[in-house]
Amino acid sequence: MKVERMNTESINIDKIRADFPILGLQVSGKPLVYLDNAASSQMPQAVIDRIVRYQSQEHANIHRAVHYLSELATREFEAARVKVQHFLNAKESREIIFTRGTTEAINLVMHGYGRAFIGKGDEIILSGLEHHANIVPWQMLVQEKGAVLRVIPMNDAGELLIDEFEALFNEKTKFLALSHVSNALGTINPVKTMTACAHRHGVPVLLDGAQAAPHQSLDMQDLDCDFYAFSGHKMCGPTGIGVLYGKAQLLEKMQPYQGGGDMILSVTFEKTTYNVIPAKFEAGTPPIMAAIGLGAAIDYLNGIGLAKIEAYEKELLDYATARVTALPGVRIIGTASKKAAVLSFEIKGVHPHDVGTILNVDGIAIRTGHHCAQPVMQRFGVPATARASFAFYNTKQEIDKLVDGILKVQEMFS
């Protein structure tokens, strides 16, 4: 087990907010209230500085030349990989593959594992909570191979039905692809138990951790999942970088995802010998700056402590849930007992897009729409929801502003 550094002092919110230059922004004359963290988080100065330092003093292409800058850039890039390894408590750094984001990581598994090991009539289990990024690649595979998708249903709170999940397994089940935390509802799935269940049936498991990685400490050896995917830009890092964790023995038997430079040992026109992992899956020049930025974001989050972040965000969510629940005519969608700091809601008689536009006038940024999770919207019978999602740099005062904004919307539409 990974030992989480326990820090008993409460979070120093003023100091933390001062770390994020963008939080000082005025939007239409009002202080920005940024509640769209599930879509993308903001970047602290430490990460911005690290990126500037890399580009101004350290940049060259990696794994290639013998000159000073190339060696320096290679070292920093590989150091970022080790930071990710420790962040995930993965056994080895070669189990960490840099991708463009969660979406590419899932597509990599679909191509590299799915196309090689899933065939006609085989079954893939997904949950009804998935983001399109963890549905569409599997649908493409199913269409190509003549395989079948099975979907884990959920209850009205947005919790997966575990008995029904277990009943989905049979001898044709070949894969489980599951979100760790739902982006649309905030539900935290019991992924450790579900992974163990899949393994009892000999089925490998991919967890979509895009919404989990920024908000709680992760331990791959404890979770025991086979693959784990997440994005840098949802955890204070840059866009264009993500991670696929995979167990080494699985990555080794998988097919490469893309062909190109860096992923080969030797090339002739007759035959190419692929490189070892992780290089086998990192064709072409990777996003070096973004990977180093992600490493700096991990340092920043560790500096605060994931346990403290999780506790503080829970406090924010409880406060927001209590305040919004008390509003007549507002329904919270997604009321799982275990939730990350995501509050999806609808205001009776008002389309979410109108809600978003009106809140924006007061500088409040929320997300409105289907959140790339249309099956979730269908399950709850709504075309879209308004969603406020919190990070450790948000405050209860900002939640008060959100509530005032909701009251203003209701008054306008009354």
Place this chain on the structure above:
Amino acid sequence: MTDIRQLYQEVILDHNRKPRNFGSILGANRHAEGHNPLCGDHIRLSMNVLEDKIETIAFEGEGCAICKASASMMTGAVKGKSVQDAEIMVEEFRGMATGTLDLDRADHHLGKLKIFAGVKDLPSRVKCAILPWHTLHAALHPVLSPVEGAEFSVSTEGEADPVPGTGIGEE
């Protein structure tokens, strides 16, 4: 930024609450369906066009206030008009919403529809206001329908899309 109350003024909120010409016309000879994947706006339009004139028109569907009010006021504005006049209004409305038509300088036929001018400052909402008009345009051109007699479907994802970006694949 436009004062939001200039856009969400009483007339738009009223059309949102009580949309006019809401429903479908039995035996209509023109149909089209439009949707905006970004926000889930979905409009079904039915019309009777006789001798080049829009005799009856109705819409149904779900959408935000801007989309519903735009559809409601559009049906009122084009009913009784010739196909050609309706097409001119489609062009004018599109010009107003995207900011290419200066209402103070150009001659136009938009009348009360001018209250939608504020959407040009809200790029993510331009599509909502224009969707009913795209759908009307599609219904007036059944010749574009890929299958004879089939309903034409229009999406604000098309080339005529005034807003860059697609509205898909967020986050």
